[in-house]
Amino acid sequence: MNIDEAKRIIVDVPRNQIGVLDAALERYKRFSGIYTVDGCAVDLAGDRATFPHLLKFDDGMPVISDDSCVEFMAVVSGLPAVWCAAWNEIDFMDVHVDVVS
Template identity: 35%
Template sequence: MTPEKFTDTLKTATPSQLESLDEAHWRYMSLIGIVSDVLPAEVVEADKNGYPQFIKLDAGLPVFNDADCTTFMEAITGLPSELCEAWRDKDYYELHGETPEETAASQEA
């Protein structure tokens, strides 16, 4: 998703929805083990018990999966996938300075 697209999509969300998206994204990141000590341990433990299908490892390292992230965020927030995808892609862009598609293209080159 381009920065213009995720920005336009997220403009349709209310402040409360944006807060829910942010929390759900941190919960996914905590669930899969990419971050720790961001959320209370009991929240992470409850998510691990409720959503074990999203915890995936590759050579012992956590695997971030776009589809799983979106599905988890939808389940947690009850918001449409378009908003969850937009938040996910915005976060990636802010972290990496490029879209997931740009990263994939540069890795293929």
């Protein structure tokens, strides 16, 4: 999915669901080891036990993929995978590129 398609999809997502998408993505980031947050050990252990097929490491570093992220987000949020994919793309571009508005 490209950023333009992601923006078109997100425009139609109900505003009250954006926070749910964001929380699911943040949870994936903790789950995958992208970053850690104190006080989340119980949730992290539960997620890692529930979704081991989505957790990959190479030389101790997390190997992340859009597919794993979207699957995780959709399951934990109960929201459509296409919304999760769009939010993941927007977040990535927002963090790594200065063109998202």
